[in-house]
Amino acid sequence: MHFHMIIVAVFWFGFVDSRKIRGISSSYKRFFRERKSFLCIDGSKIIPFEQVNDDYCDCEDGSDEPGTSACPQGRFYCTNLGFRPHYIPSSRVNDGICDCCDASDEYNSHAHCQNACWNLGQRERAYVEGQMRTLDEGLQLKQQLIEEGVLLWREKQAQLRELQQVAEDLQTKLEERRSRKQEADRLKEQTPRPPEAGDGRLFRGQNSTVTGTFKLLDSNKDGSITVDEVQAKVALVHDEERVLSEDEAVIKDTHGAPGVGEDPPLKVADREWEATNLKKVEEAYDTVNMEISDLREKLAIDYGPDWEFLFLNSQCYKLKVYEYTYTLCPFNQVTQQSTAGTEVSLGRWGMWEGPPKNQYGRMVYENGEPCWQGGSRSTTVTLTCGTETALRSVKEPSKCQYIMDFQTPVACQPVLKQRGIHSEL
Structure with a gap:
């Protein structure tokens, strides 16, 4: 017992x-x-x-x-x-x-x-090891992109300085062209008006009739006018007396002498040439200033502490989801295009809106096209670590509010300990 x-x-x-x-x-x-x-x-x-x-x-x-x-x-x-x-x-x-x-x-x-713990742990360990390899490779690629970003930033700064110098040179040239045009316009306004009809004076001190003019030019009285005779006798009205070139004489022999108050053909061509060149310089000046403004706007964007996100500028990434094709152009806009070809703006670049520990982990694109329920479309882009840069997924959790998963090496962050691995494994 x-x-x-x-x-x-x-x-x-x-x-x-x-x-x-x-x-x-x-x-x-x-x-x-x-x-x-x-x-x-x-x-x-x-x-x-x-x-x-x-x-x-x-x-x-x-x-x-x-x-x-x-x-x-x-x-x-x-x-x-x-x-x-x-x-x-x-x-x-x-x-x-x-x-x-x-x-x-x-x-x-x-x-x-x-x-089943061992099998589950084995699968998770394999997954974590793969993630760690991806992280290591992503960090290496990120370092390369950082170096490229620094070089690209310096190139953009040098490009801005060159454009500013070109703008200064064009401004100087523009002021010169405008001054010359103003002077030409002033001289044209001071030119005497042509004589009234019936006056008919073509040459200084000579009879204005056609017969008198012909006799004056026909020096040898052979009934015809040669280039040599024109060169010997004709002086341009409003010019000092001088001997004409052979080309000028041919022009006058063919078309007749200009009337009083008319600009010589070469002066008219010069004035037209000046006006054309002034317009070209103005267009070039405006174009350069637009490029400077665009470049300054791009350089004002926050591309990360080491300019690692700069390479994304001017790039676009597409993803087809069912009947829609989504396009993300970082630091620019997000669009949605249907199979019918209709394109809708889902927002334009707004700001970084990541958490304090990862400020550059989330992008916000705002003020897209109005939604039928009111308000405008917007898109939040979450950046994740990966060995390539690509748009991975697009969701619309609420009407006209979109969420994108964007993978890129520059989103990789060094960690001291991979989360999800417990000491008891």
């Missing part, structure tokens, strides 16, 4: 001991060391230790029943050796469904659970 009592006592203490440590993490085991009494973890009550895990909830926080489903607010700790430990609601304990991969939550049920 005494022997049987000893066996029962050993069995009871073994049962109580195993019962007390179920559903408890290593960090909470210190609360269950006392064998005489138990203080609820929230400090609200002290109960006899025999009431711990007795399938009756005594503590308001449920801390006295970590291994049973008695407390509505209770939690059961899955140790899951070989995988990630985690808590489940105590209501799932012994409910016939294996929630812990080590099957520890179904210790007193008819469920036949196998320990």
